[in-house]
Amino acid sequence: MTDTIANRAAKATPPRVARKIKGLSDRAIAWIFVAPTIFLLLAINIFPLIWTIQLSFTNYRANRLNREPEFIGLRNYERILTDSDIWLNMQATAHFLFWTIALQTLIGFTLAWLINKKFKGNDLWTTIIVLPMMLSPAVVGNFWKFLYQPQIGLFNYIVAFFTGKDPSSFEMLGSVQLAPWSIVIVDTWMWTPFVMLICLAGLRSIPDYIYEAAEVDRASKIRQFFTITIPMVLPFLMLAVLFRGIENFKMFDLVVQLTGGGPGSTTELTSINLKREAFEKWRTGYASAYAIILFVTVFGLASIYVKALNKVKER
C-alpha cells in the first residue's frame, strides 16, 4: 500500500462523492421492479375478474352486441346451483378427482419409495418416468383417443392380451361405465410422476439419522415405515394432493381431446361444461356466474395449498 495519509486526505470527501452517485432510492426501485408485474396482473387477471363478477349478475350474451344486457341479480347463481345437470357434472368431476388423486398418490408414493432404494441408474429411470407430465395434455389426450380405439387401439389389445378378451368387445371412451375410467387412466399416466417426484423429495428430506435413531430405539422396519416415513412425507403428499386437486378441478384440455365430455355427459367435467355455456351457447352472464363459482372453489383450495407450501418450505 503506497498510498500516504496525505493522498487519502486529498481524496474525495463524502459530499463530493455524493454527487457522483445518482442511484434511485430502494423504495423507488422496489416499485419500479414490481409495478410492471402488478400492472400486467391487474390488466389481465384482476380487471377481467372484476368484470366477470359484474357480468355474472346480468344476462349478457357476448354474441349479441346489439342487445342491452339486463341486471338480473343472483338469478344466474340460483339457476346454476339448483341445476341438477350441473350437479351431475360436479359429480363427474368428483369421480375424476377422487380416483386420479387416489391412484396417483398410491402409485406415486410406491414408486418414490422404490426409487428411494437408490438402486443403480435410478436417476435415469426417474427422468424417463417424469416425461409424460411435461407434455402437452391436448396433444397427448388426442393420441390416447387413438390408443383407446376398440379395434385398432393399442390399449385394447394390451388389455386383451392379458385378459384374453376380444379387444373390440369393450369401448373405453364410448361406454358409460368405462369412459370415466378412461380419463382417470390417462390422467394417472400423465400425473403420477408429479406425485412421485414430490413424494421422493419428501422421502429424501428425511435424514438418514432419523432412521438410525429409530433403529437404535429398536423400532422394527414396519414400525419405522408407519411412524416415521409416512408422517414425515405427509406434508409433501398434502402438497401434491392439493395441487393435483386444483389442477384436475379445472381440467380441460386432456378430457376435451379424449372424450369431449361424452358419452352423453358422463365425462363432462365442469370446465368443459363451462366452456360450452360460455363459448358455444354464448350465455356470457350465466357462464360468468359459473366461472365465479369455480373460481372461488379453486381460490379456496389455493389458499390451503399456499399454506401447505409454506409448511413444506419451512422444512
Next chain:
Amino acid sequence: MAEVQLTGVSKSFKATQAVVDMDLTIPDGAFVVLLGPTGAGKTTTLRLIAGLEKPDAGDIKIGGTSVTNLTPAQRDVAMVFQQYSLYPHMSVRDNLAFPLRSPILKTPEDEIARKVKEVAEVLHIPHKLDNKATELSGGEMQRVSIGRALVRDPQVYLMDEPLSSLDAKLRADLRVELKRIHAELAATLLYVTHDQIEAMTMATHVGVLDEGQLVQFGTPRNIYENPRTAYVAARLGQPRINLLPVGLMGEDAPAGAHQVGLRPENIRHGKGRDAQVVRVEHLGDQTRLHLKVSDHDVITLTDPHTTLEAGETIQITPENPVFFDASGARIT
C-alpha cells in the same frame, strides 16, 4: 482515515430494539472491537455505519461530516462480511478489482492491475489471482475478502466477524495478520465479534454491547480489569468470572453490594472457607476445579498436575474481589 462518531443512534426492527440511543466515538486510527453475544446489536451498529440500515434516530458522522442520509456508496467505507462477500462468478482478480471499477472510483485499468497485485502480495495470494473465487479454501477466501477492502482507501474499515467461519488454527493466524495490517495502514477499523479472544488480542479499544446498548468502552486491559458491570465482567475471561452472593466467603463488602465477582485466578487455596471439589478438569496448561461452596458453583484454577480428586475438600479465600449492586453495576 477518519474518526467515526455516533450520537444518540437508535434502530429497531419491528418489536426488537436492536440499537438503543448509542453514543460511540471511534478514534481515528483505532482498532475498535464491538463485543457482545448474538443479538446484542453489534452487527446492526456496523450496518448503520455502513449505510446498509437507516437509523430511526440519531446522527452518524464520518470524518466530521454527517453521513446519516447518504447511501453506502457515498460514505466511502469498506466492509468485510462474515462470509459470502466474494462473487462466485468472478475470478479472484476481478473480485479484488471490483471496488476499484465502481462508478465512484472509475480507476484506470493499469492502476487497478497495480493495486490488485500489491494487495495480493500483502495477503500472500498472488498465485491464486486467476482462480475462480469458488476454488479457494476458506482461509484464502477470507483473505481475498479482506483484500477487497484493502484495495480501496476508505475512511474506515468495517469488519463483521470475518474470522468466525474459519477453524481455530487459521483464526489464530489471521488474527495476527489483521493486527499487523492495521498497524501498517494506521487505519480506522471497526470490528464486530462475539469471540472474546479476538476482542482482547486485536483491539486497541473494546466496546461491550448489551441489548443494543454500549455498556463499556475502553482498552481490553481496562475492561478486563475494571469491568463496569457484572455483565461486562462475564464477557471477558476464560473460565468465566464467578458471580456469587455477597458474604458467601466472608469478604468485606461495601454497602449496597449484591454480588461479588471473583475471577478464577483470584481465588487463593489453602485457607478460608471449605469447598468441596466436584470435578477436576485437566486442560493441559491449566486445571480447573469445579467447587461447591454451600450450594454455589465456583470455578478456580490450580496447578496442571494437581492430585486433587472429586470429593475432596479444600479451603479457599477470595483475593481482589469486585462488587456489584442489585442492578449489576460495579461498586467501587
Next chain:
Amino acid sequence: MKKMTSAAIGAALMTSVSVPTMAMAEDLTLCWAAWDPANALVELSKEFEEQSGHTMNFEFIPWPNFADRMLNELNSGGKLCDLLIGDSQWIGGGAENGHYVKLNDFFDAEGISMDDFAPATVYAYSTWPKGTPNYYALPAMGDANGWFYRKDWFADADIQAAYKEATGEDLREPQSQREMLQIAQFFQGREIDGKTVYGASIFTERGSEGITMGVTSALYPWGFKYENTPGSYDMEGAVNSPEAVEALEFYKEFYETATPPGYTNSYMGESLDAFKSGQVAMAMNWFAFFPGLYADPATGGDKIDFFVNPPQNQAGSTLGGQGISVVAYSDKQDAALEYIKWFADPEVQAKWWELGGYSAHNAVLNDPGFKDSAPFAGDFLEAMNDVQDFWQEPAYAELLLAMQKRIHDYVVADQGTAQEALDKLIEDWTETFEDEGKL
C-alpha cells in the same frame, strides 16, 4: 362423374400465378370447413384470381371445430374471414347479430336473382327471417344427409341368399328406415372375406352437431316437427310427439344393434373411415363426400352405390349445405362481393358441379343431363326436395347443444327414456326461447 380437372388447371396450381396488377388487388380470405368440396373450391377460384387480380386465401377448419372456431371468430369481431361459407343454421345469428352483410342491394344492383336458385336452398341458406326476401348469403353448396352401401356385397349371391333366409325378404336398397335397420342388423357381426363386418356407421358425435344431424335423419321421416305451428315456438306435442319418440327409440336401437363397436362419438370422418376400411355395409354421410367416395380406389367405383335417406311415415332428409356470406367485419367487402358476383355466374356454377361442388343453381340442376352426370346426382335432387333443417334461430347454438346433450345422453349414454329425453329437450328449448324473449 368427371371430377378431375384438366392438366392445364393442375399445372396452374403447381406454378404460382402471376397476377396482373390492378388498382384494387386484394388478399381475400375465404373460410370454410376442411373437406373434399373445399379443395374443389380452391381449384375453381383460380379462375376468379385470374379474372379479378385478387388473391384468394383459404382457411379450412376441420368439421368438428368448424362451428366453434367460426362462431368464436365472428363473435370476437375477427377479421380473419372476408368470405364465409357458413352452416345453414348460422344464418339467423349471422343476420341478427350483424355478422353477415345484407346482400339485397347488391343482388339488385348486379342483377342476381334468387329465383335462379333452388327454392329450398334459398330458403335454408340465404333468408332471414325465414322465407322473407332478406338475403344474407348466396346458396353455395347444396347438401343433405344421404346413404351409401357396399354394392358388391349387396350383389353377392351368397349374402343375398343368407339374407333371404334370415328375413324372408330380398336384399335391396332399403325402401324404409325399418328395412334399413333390418339390413344393417343382418350385416352386423357377419364374416365377409375373413373379416368381421358391421351394419352401418351413423352419426353419434357429441361435441359439435353430429348426433343431432344423425338423429334428425330418423326423426324427419317419422314426421318430427319443431313446432305445432311454424313460428309459434309451441313445441309441446310436436317435439315429443309419439312419432318422435318412436324415431328416437329407433335410432337408439340402430346404434345399439347395427353399428361397429367404438363408434360412440363418430361423425363424418369416422363414418367415412368405417366405410373405406371395409368395416360396414352401409353408412350415413353428407352428399358432399359422395364424389370422393365414388373415386376411392378401394371401396369406390362399382363397389359403391348411393341412396336417399329412406322414408318411414314420410320422406325426409336432414339438410346440410351452406351459403356464402360476406363478413361484416371485413375491410375488403367490395372485393368479397366481387367474388360472390363471379360465383353466381351460371357458367361458374356449372364448373363448380363439375369439380365436385354441389351447385344450387337452377341452370345446373335443371339441366337435362344433370341426373346422369354422376351416380348420386339423381339422389341429390330427390333428397333436396324433402329436406328439413334444424332451428336457424340466432340462439341456434344453444338449441343445438341442448339437443346434443339430451340425445347423446339417451342414445349413447343410455340414460332415461326417449320420452324423457325429448321432454327435457323441450324444457331446455323453452328456457332458451324465454331468454330470447320469444316466449
Next chain:
Amino acid sequence: MAEIVIKNVRKEFGDFVAVRESSFTIEDGEFFMLLGPSGCGKTTTLRMIAGLELPTSGEIYLDGEEIGQRPPSERDIAFVFQMFALYPHMNVYKNLSYPLVSQGMPRAQVRAKVDEVATILGIKDILKKPVGGLSGGDRQRVALGRAIVREPKAFMMDEPLGALDAEFREHMAEELRALHDRMGATTVYVTHDQLEAMQMGDKIVVMNNAVVEQFGKPQDIYDMPATMFVADFIGSPSMNFLNFHGKVAKGEELVTLADQTMSVPTLREGASGDLVFGVRPEHIRLSDDGDYRGKVLATEYLGTTQIITLDTPNGEVKARIASDQPATVGETVGLGFNAKTVTLFDKSTGRALRSELNEGVLAHG
C-alpha cells in the same frame, strides 16, 4: 452398565479405508472421548460400536459378548446424534416414549418412565410441545432424554454439542458431564474439539487418518504426546516445534539447537536426522538474558496471560506468559525452556522419542 472392548476393528467403504485396525478398551462407567479432525474415522468407530455400521473385520465386545455383526436393535446401546435426530413430527413426549413404545412397553409404564426422565432433565414443562420450536438446549435435553429413558448399557454420542452455538456449548457440556457423573453410565463421545475432549473426558482416543494415534488420560496426552499430530492437535496455542538436524543417543540429556545446548528428559532411545524439539508455550520463560534469543513479533493479550510470538533461529515460537510481564514488539528477548516437559520427535515418522518423561505413557499407547 458395561465395558466395551474394540479389537482390531477395521472398516472399509469400497476402496476407502475409514478405520484401520484399531484396538482400545472403554471401561465400565467411563466418559470416553473419541477425538480427531473431521474424516479421521472417529464417527465411523462410534457407529460401529452402535451397530449403525458393521465392521469389515475385527471384534467388538460389549460386556464380554461379541456383538460386532449384530444390528443396533440387538445391542442395547443408545445413540445421541449430532443433529439430535429428534422425530420432527412428534412432540417431546412422543419422542421420549418412542423407544419404549417400540419395545412394546405398557402405556402406564411408559408414562411413568418418561415422567421420571423428564424430571431428571428438567424438561417436564415442555413435554406437550412440538420439537420444532425448541431451543438448542432443550432439543439437546430431549435427545439425551430419549437415550436415557431406555436405560441402555452404554451411550454413544456423536458431537452432540456441535449444533449449539458457542456460548451455550460450554454450559451444556457441564450439564452433560454432570449428568454422566450422576448416572455413571459408560459413554462414548465423539468430538473434534480438543478443549471439549480435555474438559469432559475421563479418557481420550486421538485418531487421525483412520488410525489411533494415542489413547490415555487427558493430562497424560497433553503432557506426553505420542506423535507430532497429537502434540499439534491438542493445546491452544499448540506445541511449538523447533526443527533441528542432528543425532541423539539413548541416555542423552542434552541436545543442540542453533548452537545452544538445551537439556531434555533423559532419552530412552536414540535417533538421527531431522528431529523436532517440542515444547508447550507455557513452558517457555522469557528473560532479558539467556543465550537462546528471539525477536518479539506480536503480543496477544488474554486477561491473566498473554501469548507472545517470537522469531527464533528455529522458526516462530509462541510463549504464554503472565500478562503483567512486559513484552514489546520488536525487542529481542532470551528464551528459557522447562527441560522436564520437552518432548523430542523424529520428524520422519512423527513419533515421539521415548524418554524419562513419557516412557510410562507410551508403553501402553
Next chain:
Amino acid sequence: MKGFLTGLMRLRRGPWEMLATIIIALGVFMLMQPFVLWAFTYSFITTLVGTVMFIIVSHFPEGE
C-alpha cells in the same frame, strides 16, 4: 382442543386458519357430493365464507 378454543378467543392465526380450512373443505365437499342437492346449492356460499375468512385470518398474529 382447549388450546384451539383459546386460540380462537384470542384471535390467533393457527386455529382460525384451521377453521377456515375446514369450512373451505366442507364447501368443496358439498359442491361435489352426490347425496343431496340442497348441499350442492349452498356449497358456493360455504366456500366463499371459508375463503374470505381465510384471507382475513391470515393477518391475525401468529400464536404464542
Next chain:
Amino acid sequence: MSAYSVTEPSTRSKWFAGSLVILYALITMIPLAWIMLTGFKSPSDAISYPPKVVFEPTLEGYVNLFTTRTRQTQEFLDANPPQNWADEIVREYDMVIVGPSKFGERFLNSVIIGFGSTFLSVFLGTLAAYAFSRFKIPLADDLLFFILSTRMMPPIAVAIPIFLMYRNLGLSDTHLGMILLYTAVNISLAVWLLKGFIDEIPREYEEAALIDGYTRFQAFYKVVLPQAATGIASTAIFCLIFAWNEYAFAVLLTSATAQTAPPFIPTIIGVGGLDWPAVAAGATIFLLPVMIFTILLRKHLLRGITFGAVRK
C-alpha cells in the same frame, strides 16, 4: 462382509425396487413410443388391426404433415413426373403436393408466442422477484399469494372476460395478445421460482457492492443477475413448457394468425378422417423439444413444479 449400513437398502431389495421401477418406466413409455412409431407408419398400417408393431417405415406421415395435396388425374400425373422424394410418396395415392400445410405456421406461432411470453415473464419476473426478495414491500405476502393464485385460476373462467376485452382491443388472435396472456399466467411461476433463487443469493453480495460504490441497480445486474443465471434459465424453460403446451386459451382466443400447435395438431385431417400418421408426426415434432428440456431440467424439476417450495 460387505459394506452395510442401517439406511442402505440391501442388494436384494435394490434389485427388486429397480426392476419394478424399470417395469413401470417401460410401461409408461409405451404410449410415447407408440406415438413416435405411428409417425413412421403408412396410414393403412396405422389403423390396421391388430396394431402392427413391425412395419415398413415411411415418411408419409411427415410429408402429409407439412404439405397440402390434391388428387390428380392419371394424365396429369403422367405428364408431370415427381420432383422429389416427397412427391414420390404422395404419388402412390395419385396426389400431388400443392403447397405447405398450416403446420409450419402453427409451429412457428408456438415458437414465437412461447419464446415471446417466456422472455417477457422471465424479464418482469426477475425484477419483481428481486424486489420481493430484497425490499420491504407492504403486504408482500398477500401480493405473492395473489400472484400465485392467478396461476391457479381455471383458464376457461378467465377466458370469458379476456375474450371480451381482447375483442374490444383488437387483440384476439394476435401474437401480442397471446404473449401478454401467457406472460400473465406464467409470471406467477416466474416470480415464485426466481424469488427462491434470488433468496439463495446472500444479500451480502449486493451490500458489498453498494459499499464499494455501486448503485442498487448496478449491484443488481452486475452481482445478482450473473449469479441467478442458472435459476433464470431453468425458470425460462418452465415458462416455455407451459406456453408451449397451453391449450384452453389457444383454442378460445386464436383462430388462424396466432394459433399455436396444440389446438391444431388434433385437427390434422387426412382425406376423410384423421390422418393418424400425420397427427403422430406432428405430435412427435411437438413433444420432442419438451422431452429434451425435461432432461435438461431434471435437477430443477421439483422446484419448478412446486413453485420453488421443494428443492432437491
